[in-house]
Amino acid sequence: TSSHLKTLAVLDPYPRDSWLYRILPSVKHKPFTSVPCGDLTENWNEVEPDPNQLRWLPFTIPKTTEKKVDFVAGLHTLCGAGDAKSRNGIGVHVYTCNTSMVDRCFNNSDGDFLIVPQQGEILITTEFGKMMVEPNEICVIQQGMRFSVDVFGETRGYILEVYGAHFELPDLGPIGANGLANPRDFLCPVAWYEDRKVPTGYTVINKYQGKLFACQQDFSPFNVVAWHGNYTPYKYNLKNFMVINCVAFDHADPSIFTVLTAKSTRPGVAIADFVIFPPRWGVADHTFRPPYYHRNCMSEFMGLIKGHYEAKEEGFQPGGASLHSIMTPHGPDVDCFEKNSTAELKPQRVAEGTMAFMFESSFSMAVTKWGLHTCQKLDKNYYQCWEPLRSHFNPNWKPGKQ
Ligand SMILES: O=C(O)Cc1cc(O)ccc1O
Numbered sequence: 304t305s306s307h308l309k310t311l312a313v314l315d316p317y318p319r320d321s322w323l324y325r326i327l328p329s330v331k332h333k334p335f336t337s338v339p340c341g342d343l344t345e346n347w348n349e350v351e352p353d354p355n356q357l358r359w360l361p362f363t364i365p366k367t368t369e370k371k372v373d374f375v376a377g378l379h380t381l382c383g384a385g386d387a388k389s390r391n392g393i394g395v396h397v398y399t400c401n402t403s404m405v406d407r408c409f410n411n412s413d414g415d416f417l418i419v420p421q422q423g424e425i426l427i428t429t430e431f432g433k434m435m436v437e438p439n440e441i442c443v444i445q446q447g448m449r450f451s452v453d454v455f456g457e458t459r460g461y462i463l464e465v466y467g468a469h470f471e472l473p474d475l476g477p478i479g480a481n482g483l484a485n486p487r488d489f490l491c492p493v494a495w496y497e498d499r500k501v502p503t504g505y506t507v508i509n510k511y512q513g514k515l516f517a518c519q520q521d522f523s524p525f526n527v528v529a530w531h532g533n534y535t536p537y538k539y540n541l542k543n544f545m546v547i548n549c550v551a552f553d554h555a556d557p558s559i560f561t562v563l564t565a566k567s568t569r570p571g572v573a574i575a576d577f578v579i580f581p582p583r584w585g586v587a588d589h590t591f592r593p594p595y596y597h598r599n600c601m602s603e604f605m606g607l608i609k610g611h612y613e614a615k616e617e618g619f620q621p622g623g624a625s626l627h628s629i630m631t632p633h634g635p636d637v638d639c640f641e642k643n644s645t646a647e648l649k650p651q652r653v654a655e656g657t658m659a660f661m662f663e664s665s666f667s668m669a670v671t672k673w674g675l676h677t678c679q680k681l682d683k684n685y686y687q688c689w690e691p692l693r694s695h696f697n698p699n700w701k702p703g704k705q
């Protein structure tokens with residue numbers, strides 16, 4: 304059951320094709336029928352727009368003793384935009400589960416999944432082989448790949464889904480040959496197969512145009528004895544990210560922390576970027592070092608894998624989330640503002656023991672009913688973290704004279 308991986312020589316921005324050598328072809332199954340799954344309805348067009356800053360407390364993981372929930376049953380769509388039909392858009396989902404998928408696999412016809420485990424490692428069996436992915440690692444499972452997820456306890460994570468584009472490494476521009484996420488650190492599985500008959504029925508669940516469908520077959524779909532090609536799932540450990548940042552003054556755009564990007568057809572404007580805020584040194588002089596207060600042309604969905612995010616040390620919790628929509632103002636909470644308005648600017652570790660991330664998108668996202676109501680985790684008091692902000696403006700202040 305362990306994962307056997309090899310280095311992906313190049314993260315090909317144009318993965319086209321893989322050839323899978325199978326024992327039985329995947330066309331051999333009974334017809335698909337729709338299966339009800341209340342929370343995986345990409346119905347973000349059915350809710351009222353919400354221009355507020357939104358924050359969620361950690362999403363509840365079902366207790367094993369109360370209800371067995373596997374990865375597919377525990378998928379919930381939180382927000383998104385665009386749609387799978389026109390092959391342009393994104394979905395943000397969370398998964399909360401406690402049970403392995405047994406004789407069940409999932410296959411997403413709509414887009415690629417970038418999976419960010421937050422609690423509990425997940426063992427993903429794919430048609431290409433197995434990958435163990437633990438918190439602080441991420442993996443990408445592309446459109447159309449069948450996979451099954453084993454879990455080892457109460458498990459939670461985030462998913463960024465993109466329609467009509469694949470993730471690739473960002474252009475490095477003047478950074479040059481190496482830096483940020485390096486190709487050598489991306490791993491893909493080696494072939495693993497089982498020649499297993501399942502007379503009681505093996506269920507293939509297909510996400511198609513935002514709805515789930517299921518069909519039955521009498522054999523395991525993980526019957527690929529060998530494969531070659533460049534269309535493969537892969538994983539990456541975030542600790543390998545080579546952080547580049549400001550070493551003089553000013554605050555760099557967080558795009559400097561881009562791990563992977565799904566480009567749109569407009570140069571410089573992504574369908575979605577996956578950005579991290581890793582442990583690093585803060586050394587900028589003459590600078591308010593935390594994130595600036597801003598409104599911008601992107602939607603910013605943030606999650607926290609572990610630790611304390613530098614702009615909101617409390618309130619924003621591991622396993623929770625926030626959404627700052629296009630042109631909705633946001634920034635550090637009052638504690639961060641006060642502390643960093645007077646802090647001595649000596650070199651300082653930032654985000655030690657922490658891993659926050661952002662799904663940043665040029666799409667204007669809307670929130671599902673599950674996100675606003677059903678999950679019951681919306682933090683109604685979020686706006687209060689900025690209420691006590693006060694001015695430190697002193698018209699008589701001179702540089703060097705405190
Ligand atoms: O809003 C946030 O916390 C994310 C963020 C971080 C940062 O350092 C600069 C801009 C930005 O949007």
Ligand SMILES: [Fe+2]
Nearest residue numbers: 597603627633
């Ligand atoms: Fe922001």
